[in-house]
Amino acid sequence: MSCTNLGTPEQEEQLRAVTASLKGTPGAIMPAMQKAQGIYGYLPFAVQKLIADDLGVPLEEIYGIATFYSQFALVPKGKNRIGVCMGTACYVKGSAQVLEALETNLKIKTGETTPDGLFTIDATRCLGCCGLAPVLSVNEHVYGKVTAEKIPEILNNYRN
Amino acid sequence: MLFRSHILICGGTGCSSSRSKDIFAAFEDGLKTQSLDKEVKLVLTGCFGLCALGPVVIVYPEGSFYSKVTPDDVREIISEHIVKGRIVKRLLYEETVKQDGIQSLNETNFYKKQLRVALKNCGVINPENIDEYIARDGYKAYEKVVTAMTPQQVVDEIKASGLRGRGGGGFSTGLKWQFTKDAQGDKKFVCCNADEGDPGAFMDRSVLEGDPHCVIEAMMIAGYAVGSDQGYVYVRAEYPIAVQRLQVAIDQAREYGLLGKNILGTGHSFDLEIRLGSGAFVCGEETALMTSIEGHRGEPRPRPPFPAIKGLFGKPTLLNNVETYANITQIILNGSKWFAAMGTEKSKGTKVFALGGKIANTGLVEIPMGTTLREIIEDIGGGIPNGKKFKAAQTGGPSGGCIPAELIDIKIDYDNLISIGSMMGSGGLIVMDEDNCMVDIAKFFLEFTVDESCGKCTPCRIGNKRLLELLDKITSGKGEPSDIPKMEELCQYIKDNSLCGLGQTAPNPVLSTLRYFKDEYIAHIEKKTCPAGVCKALLNYSVQADKCIGCTLCKRNCPVAAISGEVKAVHTIDPAKCIKCGVCMEKCPKKAIVRR
Numbered sequence: 001m002s003c004t005n006l007g008t009p010e011q012e013e014q015l016r017a018v019t020a021s022l023k024g025t026p027g028a029i030m031p032a033m034q035k036a037q038g039i040y041g042y043l044p045f046a047v048q049k050l051i052a053d054d055l056g057v058p059l060e061e062i063y064g065i066a067t068f069y070s071q072f073a074l075v076p077k078g079k080n081r082i083g084v085c086m087g088t089a090c091y092v093k094g095s096a097q098v099l100e101a102l103e104t105n106l107k108i109k110t111g112e113t114t115p116d117g118l119f120t121i122d123a124t125r126c127l128g129c130c131g132l133a134p135v136l137s138v139n140e141h142v143y144g145k146v147t148a149e150k151i152p153e154i155l156n157n158y159r160n
Numbered sequence: 161m162l163f164r165s166h167i168l169i170c171g172g173t174g175c176s177s178s179r180s181k182d183i184f185a186a187f188e189d190g191l192k193t194q195s196l197d198k199e200v201k202l203v204l205t206g207c208f209g210l211c212a213l214g215p216v217v218i219v220y221p222e223g224s225f226y227s228k229v230t231p232d233d234v235r236e237i238i239s240e241h242i243v244k245g246r247i248v249k250r251l252l253y254e255e256t257v258k259q260d261g262i263q264s265l266n267e268t269n270f271y272k273k274q275l276r277v278a279l280k281n282c283g284v285i286n287p288e289n290i291d292e293y294i295a296r297d298g299y300k301a302y303e304k305v306v307t308a309m310t311p312q313q314v315v316d317e318i319k320a321s322g323l324r325g326r327g328g329g330g331f332s333t334g335l336k337w338q339f340t341k342d343a344q345g346d347k348k349f350v351c352c353n354a355d356e357g358d359p360g361a362f363m364d365r366s367v368l369e370g371d372p373h374c375v376i377e378a379m380m381i382a383g384y385a386v387g388s389d390q391g392y393v394y395v396r397a398e399y400p401i402a403v404q405r406l407q408v409a410i411d412q413a414r415e416y417g418l419l420g421k422n423i424l425g426t427g428h429s430f431d432l433e434i435r436l437g438s439g440a441f442v443c444g445e446e447t448a449l450m451t452s453i454e455g456h457r458g459e460p461r462p463r464p465p466f467p468a469i470k471g472l473f474g475k476p477t478l479l480n481n482v483e484t485y486a487n488i489t490q491i492i493l494n495g496s497k498w499f500a501a502m503g504t505e506k507s508k509g510t511k512v513f514a515l516g517g518k519i520a521n522t523g524l525v526e527i528p529m530g531t532t533l534r535e536i537i538e539d540i541g542g543g544i545p546n547g548k549k550f551k552a553a554q555t556g557g558p559s560g561g562c563i564p565a566e567l568i569d570i571k572i573d574y575d576n577l578i579s580i581g582s583m584m585g586s587g588g589l590i591v592m593d594e595d596n597c598m599v600d601i602a603k604f605f606l607e608f609t610v611d612e613s614c615g616k617c618t619p620c621r622i623g624n625k626r627l628l629e630l631l632d633k634i635t636s637g638k639g640e641p642s643d644i645p646k647m648e649e650l651c652q653y654i655k656d657n658s659l660c661g662l663g664q665t666a667p668n669p670v671l672s673t674l675r676y677f678k679d680e681y682i683a684h685i686e687k688k689t690c691p692a693g694v695c696k697a698l699l700n701y702s703v704q705a706d707k708c709i710g711c712t713l714c715k716r717n718c719p720v721a722a723i724s725g726e727v728k729a730v731h732t733i734d735p736a737k738c739i740k741c742g743v744c745m746e747k748c749p750k751k752a753i754v755r756r
Contacts, residue, residue: 027454030436033438068614070440088604089360089588097741125441129362130514148719149717
């Protein structure tokens, strides 16, 4: 983990613009971190440090927030983020089996990323498409009424 | 401009997931090619409610309700229905088809018993167009309060309506407004809790997606009543469409001078800001939510002082949830008497439920308080699919409990649900059939709360963890009879000693399943079996030799190659390799595979 790596010059510029625009706003830390994650895909150490310095808060507070909320990531995620909904409606309709089929197929556990960096599996909270349960999302795309058998087909859409 | 036809396309999250945006694009394209885009208006609306039939398209003036529409069907709807006036019968929702034509959607079983107050505009207007909201009496309630009512009269009206908080607790909304109004402070805040974290609940999201202006207007009214000029809406990050539509609505309201300084020249000022959650269930708790808006880890703090006295940034704060706000404008416009005439003695008005799980008509329903669970499940919900038996309904999410089949005639209101060990909660209603194991369901909710506990107080952090370990022990076949009294004692301890609502209600799913389904716990502990066939450690799959025809289907579909056998010979399952996924059982055409 490097202390100086702020990504590409464009990313760094965007980040500095975010902190500059939020400075002085009450409760600015979370919006700043959310925007930073939008720029980098996760929150590298250097980015947390810059937010802390620019907003004038201790670094440990930033780190504390990053580890408290499940949507902040401290390590990069795979190119395609698969989220299997573990809401009640999906669970009673078999989302645990769907998750298991994914783990078997990709040979990784929930929360992990495949060695080629192509997929990350997450068990997510309710996505609110309970009418289509069980559902999973790949990036922004939601697949409804998923069964274990449909998994290979869904994954193939992202393999090439 | 006048249009001869309106095509309404559902743009709720459910239908959006089944590609309703592609359907919108296909209509746009098709109408343009036929040069009909000046005669027919396309509207992307909020949720219609019947998510199970999505994507849904309604064509007016006929009111034809097309279900499960694909982009390929669009061409037919345009060429047949729009051009020639011939309704495409094969796509109609079958319940709307009558011999002498089509019947209104409101006459179908799903809608007949519903009463839409909070969802008045959902599925009717384009949520991204403020003019459509204004045309449906939008911002009229706000105009009424600032020009003709004193703040105290507004508070009195809400109190008289009997409205109670729709987020779960059921506290009197009018009293909350009164406390915040009476609190001393140079600055006050009005907040909206849209951190709808209960799994299986999507009422608030549907209101924000389908009718965002009604929440904005209600918050403006609340601001006037309690003396606040600044509001915050705290929305879950998992709801991108809701956030985007709310932002559009706020921008439009600002542009129209409805948000900002000196609104409508009345001297009243109010503005709104959206704050996003980042995935923490505990932030739905009011003190944790405010800590999160302040930009910290969303940990709750002890009450009192209550938010009405010392809330956001230490100032008096009013906090209501989305559905509560969605009732406000209509109480102001129609009067508290109108509202109080609906519902039961102590629970007035309607309640929106997200109907999910093992039920035919999954979706969003709004019913008057006092409707029975039977009416919701059998009439509105269309019953349990696949000929299975109704076992229980779960309300209140991880804080609630299960209503067993024998209590199906219970009238749904706040107090009745609490008396049977469940709670209204925010409105998720998950139906379970005989294939669901109640011990497993209790474990599912405990896993959720253990994962989401913020860790600040010990009874919740450690107590729930110990409770989950006991459930784990039981579902993996290692339970002992003494575990049940141990769990009951622990549940009571956690309830009595936790700091916030999350911990205080976390044992409810365990307590309520112990109350109504103790026999299932006993079967797991004493007989080491799972009657519903869910808990894997207690199950074994095997092939019945006399039924197997050797078709190899099970062998070919087994994901871990645990099945062996030649064509036309009896197959066998290797229990050491079997992951108990159940695929073989699903695939077998002769029902030769059994799970014991």
